[in-house]
Amino acid sequence: MMKPPKSERRVNANTTAEELSWRDRFLALRNLPAFFRLVWAVSPALFLGNAITRLFRAALPAATLFVGKLIIDEVVRLSGQQGAADTSHLWWLVGAEFGLAILSTAFGRLVSLLDSLLGDLFANQTSARLMEHAASLDLEQFEDATFYDKLERARRQTTGRTVLLSQVFGQAQELISVGFLAAGLVVYNPWLLLLLLLAVTPAFIADNYFNQRSYSLSRSWTPERRELDYLRYVGASDETAKEVKIFGLSDFLIGRFKELSWQYYVKNRSLAVSRAGWGTVLTALGTAGYYGAYFWIVLRAVSGQISLGDLTFLAASFRQMRGSLEGILLQFSSLTQESMYLQDLFDYFAIQPAIHSTPDPLPFPNPIREGFVFDNVGFKYANASSNGRERWALRNLSFTLQPGEKLALVGENGAGKTTLVKLLARLYDPAEGRILLDGHDLRAYDLADLRRHVGVIFQDYVRLKMSAGVNIAVGDIDERTNKPRIEQSARQSLADTVIAKLENGYDQQLGRSFGKGVELSGGEWQKIALGRAYMRNAQVLILDEPTAALDARAEYEVFQRFAGLTEGKSSVIISHRFSTVRMADRILVLEGGTLLEIGSHAELLAANGRYAELFQLQARGYQ
Numbered sequence: 359m360m361k362p363p364k365s366e367r368r369v370n371a372n373t374t375a376e377e378l379s380w381r382d383r384f385l386a387l388r389n390l391p392a393f394f395r396l397v398w399a400v401s402p403a404l405f406l407g408n409a410i411t412r413l414f415r416a417a418l419p420a421a422t423l424f425v426g427k428l429i430i431d432e433v434v435r436l437s438g439q440q441g442a443a444d445t446s447h448l449w450w451l452v453g454a455e456f457g458l459a460i461l462s463t464a465f466g467r468l469v470s471l472l473d474s475l476l477g478d479l480f481a482n483q484t485s486a487r488l489m490e491h492a493a494s495l496d497l498e499q500f501e502d503a504t505f506y507d508k509l510e511r512a513r514r515q516t517t518g519r520t521v522l523l524s525q526v527f528g529q530a531q532e533l534i535s536v537g538f539l540a541a542g543l544v545v546y547n548p549w550l551l552l553l554l555l556l557a558v559t560p561a562f563i564a565d566n567y568f569n570q571r572s573y574s575l576s577r578s579w580t581p582e583r584r585e586l587d588y589l590r591y592v593g594a595s596d597e598t599a600k601e602v603k604i605f606g607l608s609d610f611l612i613g614r615f616k617e618l619s620w621q622y623y624v625k626n627r628s629l630a631v632s633r634a635g636w637g638t639v640l641t642a643l644g645t646a647g648y649y650g651a652y653f654w655i656v657l658r659a660v661s662g663q664i665s666l667g668d669l670t671f672l673a674a675s676f677r678q679m680r681g682s683l684e685g686i687l688l689q690f691s692s693l694t695q696e697s698m699y700l701q702d703l704f705d706y707f708a709i710q711p712a713i714h715s716t717p718d719p720l721p722f723p724n725p726i727r728e729g730f731v732f733d734n735v736g737f738k739y740a741n742a743s744s745n746g747r748e749r750w751a752l753r754n755l756s757f758t759l760q761p762g763e764k765l766a767l768v769g770e771n772g773a774g775k776t777t778l779v780k781l782l783a784r785l786y787d788p789a790e791g792r793i794l795l796d797g798h799d800l801r802a803y804d805l806a807d808l809r810r811h812v813g814v815i816f817q818d819y820v821r822l823k824m825s826a827g828v829n830i831a832v833g834d835i836d837e838r839t840n841k842p843r844i845e846q847s848a849r850q851s852l853a854d855t856v857i858a859k860l861e862n863g864y865d866q867q868l869g870r871s872f873g874k875g876v877e878l879s880g881g882e883w884q885k886i887a888l889g890r891a892y893m894r895n896a897q898v899l900i901l902d903e904p905t906a907a908l909d910a911r912a913e914y915e916v917f918q919r920f921a922g923l924t925e926g927k928s929s930v931i932i933s934h935r936f937s938t939v940r941m942a943d944r945i946l947v948l949e950g951g952t953l954l955e956i957g958s959h960a961e962l963l964a965a966n967g968r969y970a971e972l973f974q975l976q977a978r979g980y981q
């Protein structure tokens with residue numbers, strides 16, 4: 359994974375931008391080596407090409423000025439000669455200056471080209487790494503708003519971060535240019551250099567200050583920026599359009615968007631205005647310094663102490679150096695700013711998942727011999743609390759899921775059924791107690807292997823805006839080109855009847871976002887999603903309200919087939935429909951996160967407890 363060495367992570371991720379001191383900002387520059395390693399890894403050839411081209415280009419300004427000086431001196435010498443003069447040397451010089459001008463343009467273009475190629479590659483690769491890293495993180499991390507802030511800040515760093523590369527390279531290029539020019543100036547008068555430095559320093563300090571404030575503003579507004587993105591999405595997307603219309607939400611959404619974006623604009627505006635004001639005043643100081651030096655050079659030329667060529671060389675060197683120095687100092691302050699943004703990228707990559715395989719993981723048992731044992735399991739969501747009290751989603755939960763057993767989970771909304779399933783698939787780890795599989799803690803097993811063998815179809819399954827075939831193949835994505843297997847799964851989940859009606863069959867794009875995509879009904883989508891369970895050759899199959907959107911006949915058929923699929927395998931079904939639930943070997947009734955009853959349909963009816971009550975309630979509804 360992309361992780362900077364410790365020394366380069368010195369700027370604390372939690373330091374608020376407002377508190378960033380000059381020291382923090384300089385420390386942020388430590389991110390540069392790690393950044394350069396990343397860019398180098400993207401393309402060593404482009405990286406080297408860029409560096410070399412810039413080096414050559416750096417020498418050109420001083421060389422051009424020097425040739426210009428030689429030309430003027432030669433013209434002055436020739437104009438003072440009697441009779442026909444030999445001008446061949448002069449034309450050689452003019453030709454050389456022309457050549458240098460062409461080279462300068464060509465190198466300039468080449469540098470831009472290499473920058474943009476490298477920039478595109480870097481953006482692509484970093485985005486891919488961002489996704490890779492996201493995939494390695496815990497579900498719990500995705501439920502935390504500050505995580506999204508980090509992700510958002512990191513995402514913004516994938517594009518445009520190569521500006522930093524051009525800046526550092528450009529900076530080096532300018533420094534070399536300035537070195538050449540300074541060598542020329544020092545020969546005449548070192549004090550000129552000092553004057554120049556003094557003239558540009560105030561603008562540099564001001565710029566640093568404003569860059570820091572602009573970074574602070576941008577950072578502290580991350581949640582609002584995400585909200586703006588969200589409002590833009592809700593206000594204009596196929597998934598929300600119908601409710602936005604029905605409930606007449608557009609004014610409300612647009613109003614909120616305008617209010618928030620206006621607040622951001624006002625904050626940005628006041629910063630931009632004071633930056634422009636101070637910038638003007640302080641740059642004028644720089645100009646005054648330049649004209650002071652110019653005055654001195656002209657005086658020396660008038661008194662004959664330097665030649666006309668020297669005058670033009672010095673004046674132009676001085677002007678160019680001022681520009682370059684100003685550029686270097688200002689770039690330096692934006693460099694520290696960019697390095698701070700870089701910190702956001704590294705902070706994101708430094709987030710580590712808590713749920714991972716142990717160093718020597720056990721392979722998932724095949725077949726399962728003893729089953730899963732929940733031993734006094736408790737779990738609470740990190741962000742869950744009510745009236746300031748911690749809320750446990752599950753507590754004191756003990757039961758066994760036998761190999762080959764069909765277990766149904768029953769309970770009212772929020773009772774903890776889905777949470778139990780997530781613990782089984784190790785999307786979360788228990789906060790209390792433990793889950794054993796064949797006598798070993800679930801954490802001892804290889805995570806990827808566990809996920810392969812525990813297949814879950816969630817009630818809020820993902821509806822991919824991709825082809826129907828891929829939507830089924832999700833159950834075993836490596837088999838996405840295995841058409842017979844996809845078709846077989848579709849037949850078993852009744853998705854084949856849905857696909858038969860689609861113009862392009864399995865290749866039909868679903869969802870309306872791309873091309874000629876078509877939308878499906880809720881039940882049709884559910885049949886497609888159920889196909890995923892048949893694709894997966896898992897030992898434990900879990901269906902979380904798999905048939906809620908199916909009509910009665912489809913539900914009946916699905917369960918007939920599902921019984922065949924799970925023959926000899928363990929399965930867990932969550933359902934509010936007792937017609938489904940009663941088919942299970944055992945039924946576990948949850949209430950408020952704790953186990954209330956467990957037993958077969960007949961046993962629980964005989965016990966005449968909560969299950970019997972809920973069952974009779976539903977049965978009465980059908981009478």
Ligand SMILES: Nc1ncnc2c1ncn2[C@@H]1O[C@H](COP(=O)(O)OP(=O)(O)OP(=O)(O)O)[C@@H](O)[C@H]1O
Binds near residue numbers: 741769
């Ligand atoms: N991601 C989450 N973050 C915080 N709390 C959550 C989260 N998911 C669920 N909860 C809370 O945990 C409790 C159990 O939720 P769970 O989803 O397991 O219930 P359920 O029995 O599956 O409900 P339903 O029948 O409505 O699907 C609920 O009180 C819920 O509010």
